[in-house]
Amino acid sequence: MTSKTLRRRLHHADVDGKRHEHLEEASGLDDLNEPLLGNPDIWPFESALAEIWNDEQRLQQLHWALLFSQLIAQWARWLANIVLGSGSLIGRLLTSATKNGPKSRLLAPTRTPLQEVRLKNLQxxxxxxxxxxxxxxxxxxxxxxxxxxxxxxxxxxKSELWKEMGWQGADPSTDFRGGGFISLENLIFFAEQYPELFHRLLHKQDGSRAEWEYPFAVAGINVSFVLAQMLDLQSAKPTSMAGIRFVQLLEEDEMAFDNLFCVTFQMMDAQWLAKRASYMEFNDVMKSTRTQLERELALEDVSSVKDLPAYNLLAK
Structure with a gap:
């Protein structure tokens, strides 16, 4: 059985093989708060994003608690330095106790005008x-x-041929929903900047693949959506740790989001192969990809997308 045939099976049957050829009639939804992820009986992506969203809420709650703690710490330092005097014994004790807290870098640095403009354009x-x-x-x-x-x-x-690219039905326009137009721009950017890697992912040429593969185009929409959530780009001023670091990357690269999309897509596929995953495990693969990316964005020596360790995946 060819890889093309295997990919088509994703659109023609559900997990237990009881339904056939019915997905192409699915209509698009008007709600743009989440991407179109397909029939929940077939696609694992919708539950994946629900879990990611719940994790995001918990992380945001933790972040704000830590942020409040840091504000208290900064106030204590100000009190030590200004009121008590940094040369006094109490002043030295308070300064020492608050100076090197483990979350001292949570507050976002002042953004440059260039970062402001590029962030606004991206939003x-x-x-x-x-x-x-x-x-x-x-x-x-x-x-x-x-x-x-x-x-x-x-x-x-509107053609059945679009399914070969990994769209769910004959009309790709019904698959975008929360991914928005930027997800299509991301895929085009990937194809133009890294054509060889783009085609290797499209045609699933690397590694030993599962019989039930993830759909290329729809996976790309999900990568765009998860990146926007992770980087807190819906907020006027991103406050997540990953979002703060990403805004810094915009100083060096106006297309940082598009380049990060390419890196993330390649990371996801590498995780997919390492886990020997099948499409029902897309949930776990996307979450582990996000975790890895957050860790790399937290590295101190990262000032551009090219500094990320995973960027080397694009050079293979």
């Missing part, structure tokens, strides 16, 4: 939903097909 991109009636969005979808299959004829915007 504006994130607010644009995919609209299948807009000519420029249709053209972008066609561009992705040409990049993916340069030697094949461009199909109509």
């Amino acid at each position: 504006q991109r994130l607010q644009v939903p995919f609209d299948g009636s807009r000519v420029e969005h249709q053209d972008a979808l066609k561009q992705l097909w040409r990049l993916a299959y340069p030697d094949r004829e461009l199909p109509p915007l």
Whole structure:
């Protein structure tokens, strides 16, 4: 059985093989708060994002508690230095007790004007939903097909052929929902900047693959969505630790989000192969990918996406 046939099985049958050929009739939803992740009887992504969202809420609660503690610590240092005098015994004790706390870097540094502009531009991109009636969005979808299959004829915007790229049905526009137009831009950027790696992932050429593989295009939408959540880009001023570090990366690279998308997609696939995962395990793979990325963003010597250890995956 060819890899193409295996990928098509994801669209033609559910886990127990009881239903066939019915997914292509699924309609798009208007809610843009989460991506279209498919029939919950078939796709593991919806529960994955629910768990990620719950984890995000717990992390945010912890973060704000730590942030409040740091504000108290900073106030204590100010009191020691200004009121009591840093040269006094009490002043030295208070300064020593609060200076090197384990969470002393939680407060976001002042952003530069360049970071402000680039963050605002990125957040504006994130607010644009995919609209299948807009000519420029249709053209972008066609561009992705040409990049993916340069030697094949461009199909109509509604065609069974789109399933071969990893869309759920014959109409890719129904798969974007919460991923928005930026997720399509991310896929195009990946195909243009790293064409060889893009095609290796698209055609699942690396490693020993499961019979039930993750769908390439829909997985890309999920990577974009999870990145935006992890980096706290819905907030006017990101306060998550990963978000604060990411804003710093914008100083060096205006396309940091797009480049990080490429790194994350490749990380996810590497995790997929290492775990010998099947598509029902996409949940665990995406969560472990996120954890690894958060750790790498926390490294002190990371000032650009290229400094991330996982960036080496793009050079293979």
